[in-house]
């Protein structure tokens with residue numbers, strides 16, 4: 239098929255009032271894949287040669303202007319014409335070329351707009367260069383053109399930060415020339431006609447100069463680097479972006495473009511970018527569940543949250559943030575008021591930080607009501623969200639009460655983090671309406687929502703659970719029923735391996751440092767001290783000094799909240815290695831006759847994280863998770879697994895499954911190694 243034919247169906251071309259309009263239509267987001275680039279190349283050439291056209295508008299059909307290069311093409315051969323070929327054609331045009339933007343002009347899409355002579359947009363449009371979130375940088379002139387229009391410091395914020403700008407803010411920086419009211423195409427055509435009538439210059443961004451001279455630019459860049467050192471940790475892209483912007487300020491345009499491409503290619507092949515591109519698609523794939531496409535989610539327009547504690551209040555906040563009215567319920571008046579007060583304080587904090595307006599804060603608080611009467615509170619709502627203490631008998635009692643009062647068609651959800659959802663569902667007359675919605679603390683912040691399907695949960699309720707994730711701006715991952723579902727279960731071996739390892743020689747601080755250096759904000763001992771040694775798996779009634787954790791708990795060392803734990807803490811809760819805890823560990827090791835030796839950081843990482851990979855593989859082979867990439871999404875968004883590794887399963891593939899299986903045979907014994915992991919290792923397969 240000719241390339242022209244390939245382009246067919248992707249573009250339309252017409253001339254209106256002497257202005258050519260080239261419209262691209264390539265769902266879902268007009269990504270700049272090969273056929274789109276061919277259509278653009280042909281359309282621009284046609285307009286340039288068309289005497290009836292005095293100017294050219296480039297726009298898109300569908301929901302958005304070009305949302306970037308086609309990420310699915312990365313790693314393969316990038317067929318010509320490439321973006322720079324197209325941008326050169328635009329800049330060579332003797333007629334003004336205007337980008338008409340709606341939706342989200344991102345990455346290569348916004349770079350195309352920057353290569354145009356002028357840019358117009360509807361007020362609701364957003365523009366941005368989010369390549370940093372893919373471990374990349376704008377590789378088609380974005381780091382060279384942005385500072386020429388908006389200045390070095392705005393370019394640093396926009397490109398290293400990666401967050402899009404609304405049209406109004408973009409106009410203030412000069413990145414957008416005009417906001418179009420009403421129909422975008424008509425407005426853009428009128429704008430282009432005015433350019434022609436007024437003889438407006440063919441303003442090529444490449445001919446513009448950066449706002450700072452080289453020395454001032456270098457100083458600004460150094461200051462930015464210093465101020466953001468911590469944010470860059472573990473990632474390569476931010477550093478390369480800063481170098482590319484420095485090139486824009488110190489080199490002629492074409493040399494800067496060349497430097498930008500060198501820095502881009504470094505990133506494209508980096509493990510960090512491969513990992514971050516994996517997560518981009520993994521987050522979207524997580525939403526693809528084995529429920530018939532014609533099964534529509536139910537509407538959730540009102541919620542009752544049962545339990546006004548930390549989780550209940552956080553969950554209520556998440557719904558209020560999404561504009562969903564909430565009734566917060568607790569048996570105890572003081573508890574429900576405490577919960578509501580905490581929610582209102584959260585909104586006040588967001589207002590104080592300028593994150594939301596005062597009116598928005600008031601609106602969200604206005605959606606909150608409280609009640610101590612469960613029956614009347616749950617009767618009218620679409621979703622009842624249980625968040626009471628993790629005790630199966632209490633949850634069964636509460637679900638029986640909910641079942642007696644909730645309307646037919648209401649969804650009954652539990653926030654349980656490890657109890658058997660099927661036993662909770664069995665306490666009701668409608669188990670097909672019961673689902674797990676497992677939030678991670680703080681529930682209004684953490685992006686992960688585990689949607690737990692019980693044996694009898696119906697497809698519409700499962701589909702609604704996933705839709706609630708999107709409604710709350712979270713990443714929903716579907717889980718089967720097991721102890722700990724996906725994230726908590728997969729991460730359990732990290733703690734148990736750490737507790738076993740310190741008996742062999744390393745200190746808690748050495749273990750935590752190795753895990754911090756791998757990329758976790760908190761190591762296992764830092765985390766358990768924060769959560770509380772008494773909270774995770776301590777059986778108070780039967781405690782008998784059988785483990786270091788029991789010994790410490792029996793000594794009233796419960797962590798940060800009480801006398802320290804594996805660390806000692808000063809009054810400002812600053813941690814220091816604890817001689818007391820160290821002695822407990824050493825004595826326990828001696829008593830149990832554990833051979834002592836030193837460990838390298840690499841050995842510590844293997845001992846703690848390979849068993850997590852193994853547990854993740856078991857979660858997949860048991861069908862608890864639909865796919866390995868779901869385990870990655872759950873641990874990255876629920877436990878802060880370092881993004882630049884792609885998650886445990888993606889990381890395992892990069893380490894090499896045969897190496898991991900061989901190590902696990904030693905660490906946990908051959909019988910404990912996941913058969914799926916062993917099979918993939920033997921066949922040269924991969925988890926993701």
Ligand code: T1G
Pocket residue numbers: 266267269305306307308309310321342344345346347349368369372374375376377378380519522523
């Ligand atoms: N390439 C390929 N597919 C993409 C895509 C892209 N750039 N963006 C989205 N999709 C797919 C996505 O996988 C999903 O597919 C569907 O579109 C809907 O996406 C040279 C190198 C635009 C804000 O980083 O931020 O340009 O699951 O579910 O929530 O310098 O998609 O339906 O099969 O996210 O409405 C830079 C990435 C690329 C933008 C829409 N651009 N996309 O959000 O829908 S690198 C980006 C987004 C680049 C240049 C560099 C969002 C969105 P499926 P969705 P959404």
